[in-house]
Amino acid sequence: MSDNRPALGVGMVGYAFMGRVHSQAWRSVGAFFDLPVAPVMAVLSGRSKDRTSAAAADLGWAAVETDWKDLIKRDDVDIVDICTPGDSHAEIAIAALDAGKHVLCEKPLANTVAEAEAMVAAAERAAARGVRSMVAFNYRRVPAIALARQMVAEGRLGELRHVRAQYLQDWIADPDFPLVWRLQKDKAGSGALGDIGSHIVDTTQFVTGQTLTGVSGITETFIGDRPLAEESAGLAAGAAGAGSTGTVTVDDAALFVGRLSGGAVASFEATRFATGRKNAMRIEINGSRGSLAFDFESMNELWFHDHTLAAEEAGFRRILVTEAGHPYAGAWWPPGHGLGYEHTFSHEVKDFLEAIGTGSDPSPSFADGLRVQRVLAAVEESAANESRWTPIPR
Amino acid sequence: MSDNRPALGVGMVGYAFMGRVHSQAWRSVGAFFDLPVAPVMAVLSGRSKDRTSAAAADLGWAAVETDWKDLIKRDDVDIVDICTPGDSHAEIAIAALDAGKHVLCEKPLANTVAEAEAMVAAAERAAARGVRSMVAFNYRRVPAIALARQMVAEGRLGELRHVRAQYLQDWIADPDFPLVWRLQKDKAGSGALGDIGSHIVDTTQFVTGQTLTGVSGITETFIGDRPLAEESAGLAAGAAGAGSTGTVTVDDAALFVGRLSGGAVASFEATRFATGRKNAMRIEINGSRGSLAFDFESMNELWFHDHTLAAEEAGFRRILVTEAGHPYAGAWWPPGHGLGYEHTFSHEVKDFLEAIGTGSDPSPSFADGLRVQRVLAAVEESAANESRWTPIPR
């Protein structure tokens, strides 16, 4: 595509897990999608000059900054991509939006409802000036999840009755696993609830097109003390000797039930202690005319039961979501040649760039992120209050 | 087996779905298991003389009675097998036990905690005289479920963290499905909660060897009015014309979370509205050393993840529970030649006869049935009380 499209410089903050996968998305998206704008991998920021420079070389960023405030100031940065822990999202996002940069922010949007509300306010101010913002619930861009939403919207499931959503991992089941930042409330806001529970809450609201109206739940921390990680050992002052431990200040697991605005009941579970389940982000929806089931561990499959068929020939069918007519899939490979985790980010970045290029509001918006945040807060409130039913403010 | 074993006459009350499958169990058990006593299919009772006689001929019962009270009085009846709706369990069981008959009673044990308590008292009185009683939670006798309990007891799962139990059916998803007795509170006690929720509560307590200490939940009735069934139309006096409907007085679905005495958290869902799920009685248990998963729709399989193996070679494995060394399985066919639903009843009857023959207490006892009843009552109480956490009395 010889190119008179506007070029847009991207500045990314953070280069850990999320930074690496976002980089692959920025690097690849143009080769597969016809975009109205041309992204340029301009600047990477991180606190350590050396480590940031090495990461930039590996990942393909043209320049580096050691302070995200400097990144925001640069003229060659039009888009700020926030890949840091949740405790810094609000500050960076608000500053970037106020500086007129489009913002893609990792999820969960923030660590508290108050922060999220401030971010939504900033996003609304920015939108009035044509500046776009999006929260990175990447699972919306799994082709199978996008197809599920489409089928629900088309009425293929009829009236929805049940949602059953789980996000099951096992990476901290070992008590010797260290106290990383994701296990510290001040950094991460919450544990399994915010990190992975947020995904299934968002996916539920996205696929059903409905919102949660109330919840009741419990949370649990199975292992209260863990060895200090190297990083946190450093942070934990001089006293930390060999074998020293710290307190886990977030939930290991959260279980809750809820009701959706359209009348369905829903069951949620997020845990990092489901041994053998590596990244089982699952959702099943049962409606009067059919049902859908998905498990990210088999991300190229969507299972559909068409309840309008004769009982003698009905059953859950495995749709390989790799056909040209499926969401996103046509841009890649022939049927049956599946995609992987990273492609959800390529799709996210593609949709974000299209929204910027066409002047429309990308989705999920910061308001969508706030809506998830309110559900998480209600779960925590219920859990702290004898599991009492807790309505979600609109 | 040419036979100097004591013969025991069986009298069965009711010959609908449960009566048919119990009959097949009584008919078959002796051909596959070496029993200390020889069951004789003596008497069947039902209200209609003609229909009961026809059923007795089809199912192989030697005599009939039209009043269960007469059945209990007979000298050729040593065992009373109760296959009626829940509202008559207490009366029949207590009378039979007091008359010195061993009692096998269908689940749920009763429609209320009070009834169940009276039944437990009767069972204790009877036990003092060597009279045995058992509640028919047949899923305990699925070989895969029995194997699961064995593996948990052996410590293969380590410390238990999570239970995820569901019982999903779809047979009343159609709003034109009539108001059968299972949808009427006076007959059935409750809906999905008591009928199928009771199974997953019992299975959870059986497999884990722990008891539920508290719950929080919601229930829902999706379809409030239904056409009168022929039977209930008859019962509904003269007024019921064509197209007349009646009120569903039980839950269509129940969702709850709970905690187990050993520290695990648990999530439960029972529904008759999960389109495409026919008899998906499922349980998954995650422990520190491994996990197990089961779905009755594939009842010959137990999935086991051994978390003590190297991560590079670990994963959920499908154990076909048809080996000679597996519980119950050795009595039947070679490996890979699976069993069906009815075999769970053959195993139940076998265990019951062995307990009688050896003078030991069969399991699940009426006390186990009461324990389940208390959980069901707590779920209903929580659901009626803003989902508030509701402890289960011991």
Added chain:
Amino acid sequence: MSDNRPALGVGMVGYAFMGRVHSQAWRSVGAFFDLPVAPVMAVLSGRSKDRTSAAAADLGWAAVETDWKDLIKRDDVDIVDICTPGDSHAEIAIAALDAGKHVLCEKPLANTVAEAEAMVAAAERAAARGVRSMVAFNYRRVPAIALARQMVAEGRLGELRHVRAQYLQDWIADPDFPLVWRLQKDKAGSGALGDIGSHIVDTTQFVTGQTLTGVSGITETFIGDRPLAEESAGLAAGAAGAGSTGTVTVDDAALFVGRLSGGAVASFEATRFATGRKNAMRIEINGSRGSLAFDFESMNELWFHDHTLAAEEAGFRRILVTEAGHPYAGAWWPPGHGLGYEHTFSHEVKDFLEAIGTGSDPSPSFADGLRVQRVLAAVEESAANESRWTPIPR
């Protein structure tokens, strides 16, 4: 069913694995199916008086004989059920048919084509006098297999292109497994080929409604010598000491390709060395309008791909073959409450009794059994002849 149906006495020859499962079928069939005749479990024959008497008591047979010739002579025997190894099928079946007894004969029909031809001739003579015969390819009576045939016949698969049939077991993978009769050519005729290969050949011809026109294949014996079994040790004269071994004279595995009369190509594999596969009797059929897949290890499932649907919503669907409208299934339990291996025999016996009662020819006939035998012989001929293409005589 109070009863003025004609009673038909059954005499069964042999009481090992097949005898046990046939007994369960004769015992149960009347309780579930409305039959035009009433089977009576009259006589069991076996060589040892004591062991036969014990088996008869366990399995519910009224009388015993120690010579099958005496069984055939009895007036209270109307049906002869042959459950012996293949080397005696021809003699017993021909004698029984000539004596005017209906015959149900285990598969494979015979150990040679010549024997099978003689049996077909006897069956035709008998049929002329209203005497019925049937070969016991029980897998035809798996509800999912019967449904598959029905769907092919209705054109749901369009023009057939491919059949992929496998029968995978692993029970002799251990070299210490002894030299049982199934590993001796004089008793069993052949190995995996005749024992389990015969099933997939018959199932292929049954489901497709076509016949194999030619084959090319190989056979293999992986373990040439095995410890003598107790039984065969006895047979092996005085010389057999501890640790003595004998020669395996049949195939351990057979692989072949073939062509069907309607133009499809087919691939077959039968083996007892597929470690981890216990009774994986599988068939997949691909046609221009759809495909079907089945695996006996999940016998209540049939997988159907409807290729006439839009590609975006097509995929293999898991039909739980437990609906009232499915073949045989309605006689048993509600949807989702699966059947087991033994039920295929109950269905077989039911169909046989119906054919006798209504005066029609049961299926599969001895001619169907001969057709399978000719395929097996052609595979052996091809394997002995550099895998050369070998046509199947009509």
Added chain:
Amino acid sequence: MSDNRPALGVGMVGYAFMGRVHSQAWRSVGAFFDLPVAPVMAVLSGRSKDRTSAAAADLGWAAVETDWKDLIKRDDVDIVDICTPGDSHAEIAIAALDAGKHVLCEKPLANTVAEAEAMVAAAERAAARGVRSMVAFNYRRVPAIALARQMVAEGRLGELRHVRAQYLQDWIADPDFPLVWRLQKDKAGSGALGDIGSHIVDTTQFVTGQTLTGVSGITETFIGDRPLAEESAGLAAGAAGAGSTGTVTVDDAALFVGRLSGGAVASFEATRFATGRKNAMRIEINGSRGSLAFDFESMNELWFHDHTLAAEEAGFRRILVTEAGHPYAGAWWPPGHGLGYEHTFSHEVKDFLEAIGTGSDPSPSFADGLRVQRVLAAVEESAANESRWTPIPR
């Protein structure tokens, strides 16, 4: 990685399906793997200047050529990556090798054994001068396939008995699908046999570490005439009007059996008519100590049965091949975050660059490609010769 590694210019010939996925590999590999050399996407060649330039812009190639001979001459090209149909492989590869360029050549290596032999000779000449060559059997770089090979090599399967390999697609099942180059013998060499059968032959030899010693098989063309594709309509001279058709000159399906050098028997099937199977590249291997099963439609899974475990707890387990310790997987994402089709090419390119950088011979070599070619030729010979057993020359 700030960089004093040698830079190597890549010149790619062809930019259709294979060219697109190779481009993504060249573009991404450096961000995930520590390479001894730095690839530069230097030149793309194609016949049409305009289309090649557009493709180069989309895919990220710095320059274009319209004649591959010019590409080979360029000093900024060190590696030639051949992504054209099979009929041009030999000419381009030999010229490139003789010009001192490292060559990565798409599979199958050639359209005939003679061509493949010439290519091997060229590769050997080149190797003597330190010039490397590799044939692009990308499935070797599926992490699950690489793990399978490793487990076989470690003896986890014991003595191998059975291989069952299938490559099932359905993209030409529709008779209206046009006569593309892959259906023309002069372009493609053969049909399903060479295109996808070659993959399962190579994978079998790779995973088992053994070679096929002989085969017997059949091939079939189900649809003999097809509409001319736009491209081929152009080629088919002036006469081709609307609705004109051409003859399919390759096989639609190939089925064969074989024997491996270590004594196992093997069954193969390659087809483009298995409706509902999109890219089902499958292999199962049964050995005396265990079995493995793989299906590319679930490419992140390897199923392993450990036959050394007690039968009561053995079964096929689903290893999610996404652990840090699994081949290739550690370079990407956390456990359970799967890879897609394209990653097999990133791994291929990584291994090729490592071999070049470290001065070792990459694998699979052209000699491996020739070995596959000889199997394909033997299948065709057998199929043309009454399926007679056809040995594979070493």
